[in-house]
Amino acid sequence: xxxxxxxxxxxxxxxxxxxxxxxxxxxxxxxxxxxxxxxxxxxxxxxxxxxxxxxxxxxxxxxxxxxxxxxxxxxxxxxxxxxxxxxxxxxxxxxxxxxxxxxxxxxxxxxxxxxxxxxxxxxxxxxxxxxxxxxxxxxxxxxxxxxxxxxxxxxxxxxxxxxxxxxxxxxxxxxxxxxxxxxxxxxxxxxxxxxxxxxxxxxxxxxxxxxxxxxxxxxxxxxxxxxxxxxxxxxxxxxxxxxxxxxxxxxxxxxxxxxxxxxxxxxxxxxxxxxxxxxxxxxxxxxxxxxxxxxxxxxxxxxxxxxxxxxxxxxxxxxxxxxxxxxxxxxxxxxxxxxxxxxxxxxxxxxxxxxxxxxxxxxxxxxxxxxxxxxxxxxxxxxxxxxxxxxxxxxxxxxxxxxxxxxx
Amino acid sequence: xxxxxxxxxxxxxxxxxxxxxxxxxxxxxxxxxxxxxxxxxxxxxxxxxxxxxxxxxxxxxxxxxxxxxxxxxxxxxxxxxxxxxxxxxxxxxxxxxxxxxxxxxxxxxxxxxxxxxxxxxxxxxxxxxxxxxxxxxxxxxxxxxxxxxxxxxxxxxxxxxxxxxxxxxxxxxxxxxxxxxxxxxxxxxxxxxxxxxxxxxxxxxxxxxxxxxxxxxxxxxxxxxxxxxxxxxxxxxxxxxxxxxxxxxxxxxxxxx
Numbered sequence: 173x174x175x176x177x178x179x180x181x182x183x184x185x186x187x188x189x190x191x192x193x194x195x196x197x198x199x200x201x202x203x204x205x206x207x208x209x210x211x212x213x214x215x216x217x218x219x220x221x222x223x224x225x226x227x228x229x230x231x232x233x234x235x236x237x238x239x240x241x242x243x244x245x246x247x248x249x250x251x252x253x254x255x256x257x258x259x260x261x262x263x264x265x266x267x268x269x270x271x272x273x274x275x276x277x278x279x280x281x282x283x284x285x286x287x288x289x290x291x292x293x294x295x296x297x298x299x300x301x302x303x304x305x306x307x308x309x310x311x312x313x314x315x316x317x318x319x320x321x322x323x324x325x326x327x328x329x330x331x332x333x334x335x336x337x338x339x340x341x342x343x344x345x346x347x348x349x350x351x352x353x354x355x356x357x358x359x360x361x362x363x364x365x366x367x368x369x370x371x372x373x374x375x376x377x378x379x380x381x382x383x384x385x386x387x388x389x390x391x392x393x394x395x396x397x398x399x400x401x402x403x404x405x406x407x408x409x410x411x412x413x414x415x416x417x418x419x420x421x422x423x424x425x426x427x428x429x430x431x432x433x434x435x436x437x438x439x440x441x442x443x444x445x446x447x448x449x450x451x452x453x454x455x456x457x458x459x460x461x462x463x464x465x466x467x468x469x470x471x472x473x474x475x476x477x478x479x480x481x482x483x484x485x486x487x488x489x490x491x492x493x494x495x496x497x498x499x500x501x502x503x504x505x506x507x508x509x510x511x512x513x514x515x516x517x518x519x520x521x522x523x524x525x526x527x528x529x530x531x532x533x534x535x536x537x538x539x540x541x542x543x544x545x546x547x548x549x550x551x552x553x554x555x556x557x558x559x560x561x562x563x564x565x566x567x568x569x570x571x572x573x574x575x576x577x578x579x580x
Numbered sequence: 581x582x583x584x585x586x587x588x589x590x591x592x593x594x595x596x597x598x599x600x601x602x603x604x605x606x607x608x609x610x611x612x613x614x615x616x617x618x619x620x621x622x623x624x625x626x627x628x629x630x631x632x633x634x635x636x637x638x639x640x641x642x643x644x645x646x647x648x649x650x651x652x653x654x655x656x657x658x659x660x661x662x663x664x665x666x667x668x669x670x671x672x673x674x675x676x677x678x679x680x681x682x683x684x685x686x687x688x689x690x691x692x693x694x695x696x697x698x699x700x701x702x703x704x705x706x707x708x709x710x711x712x713x714x715x716x717x718x719x720x721x722x723x724x725x726x727x728x729x730x731x732x733x734x735x736x737x738x739x740x741x742x743x744x745x746x747x748x749x750x751x752x753x754x755x756x757x758x759x760x761x762x763x764x765x766x767x768x769x770x771x772x773x774x775x776x777x778x779x780x781x782x783x784x785x786x787x788x789x790x791x792x793x794x795x796x797x798x799x800x801x802x803x804x805x806x807x808x809x810x811x812x813x814x815x816x817x818x819x820x821x822x823x824x825x826x827x828x829x830x831x832x833x834x835x836x837x
Contacts, residue, residue: 376676376720377658386659436720440673443719444658447651469765472608472752473718516613517820522791 206407208266210338215514220455221339223258226537228339230521231480238449244462244483251484252459256413259457261286263411264356265340271412273361273384275421287342345532359391380423381441397452410454418460427464442477481508501527505537581620584827593624598705599738602746603776609795611782613820615711618746622707646690676720680729706743714750717764727771777802792835793817
């Protein structure tokens, strides 16, 4: 099929348009294209990134729109809070709307601590920026002496188009600039600001959870995130971050007693949350201090009511911190549940021994793997060999990268 | 419909035992793929559509499939608004202590409605499929109420109308723990097992996680013959793929042989 292509083969500098070809692909798909999302290759669901690329890989490419991710907090709520912040930061970068609810810290404080994105190709939303034409700066021709063919391609993506990357990297040592953060629309729910209602709305759900559910529904209706809403304006995704549900600060006694009175408060809330999400274009991340919940069966039913579930177990404060086995990692990560949407079987990750490490520019999740110790003396393998062996992508490569002690 | 499972159960879409109460249960596993099997098994059409697969949307349009989506209906109850237009079925969420009578009214109304009479000759007897009774437990309904609900459904559908009932119940705890951790769902499971005539119990492998074998299914028939009951048990291992599930005798997985 001969499509009209203008000047692709020509290498001359006369070519002034920055588009290599005028061929436009006709998409007949009726998929709504929202910035920051992509369809899943497995089942066609619309996915968003959690902000942590290795977590996206574990969950099957990303978090499906309309589902809940449950994070069982680590003991001091440091890494689960970090993942929540990654999730919200990713929403700011993709220009989604945010909804943050917390009982312990003011949501504004959480929003101020968001990590700064590494901005080599993220376009910051600035008012009306002209796309840069290649022939404008003649002096920049000197810059490329070897790759001169690429001279005519645009260097910076136009600010009017959204970032085409799915999943970004963040620098944890810096906080996000206020301009970037304020460009995103945030809705807040801070529990102490909501007075307790006198009339009990529901017999098994707590007032705090009812108020939160009602507030969520209001935001979804008002801002037009309902799937059934008329498609007059462009659609966007609502990212919901709920911090530390089930803790005593929400008025729940799940974490305080062995036989709590409001056993079904959190489960009813999660059921209502899932009902809300399934009928709107939103994603939720919920963190629960599961280490305080004694009843394992209750934790099981909470997990079943959420779609994705992971548990974090950090080494801080435990004897594992000084164990040389774990010296490269900050904690273990367990994938409790992965949903099977529109298909029969869910794709659980093949390896169950996953460990995470929070580096400055990346939150990496790797398979905990030690190469066989082939040396004569039982010595710890050097750090470089271990780090090389434990990458996510490699199957079961052992650290055969030269053990110097092998001589027969 | 999983052909292997149909042959294991000695059932085909043309001839299956009526008046059966099937319990699908799982323990720390996921048995919802079996619900897909039963759904497509009972919705079978003629031979051509069987080969092409079963379309749920079409079945719903024709009236063959009546679907109550509790999740959607529940929202109007959980977040009370001034104008409450939801169906009455999920009203038990307002006060779970009351019981599931309002939920029971849904299948009984479907079975007695006149619209069914039009197409009744075309299709077979009524089949009631309940996906996940355990969710009712986590919403605060008592075990007794859920058992009553299942009893009433069985009495109406199986005994009166000679139809079939398939229910899914899930369980989280270990079987050996008797501490009362998971009293609710254990009691529910035991009560339902006594009521039903066919049980499919899905569990993980006792030896641990395996990529090629997703778990084991224990099929148990309870037949009332003359004086007493006879139970027949069979154990299979299964693997779920995209298009279906394959069942094989323990140790004969294609990954092993």
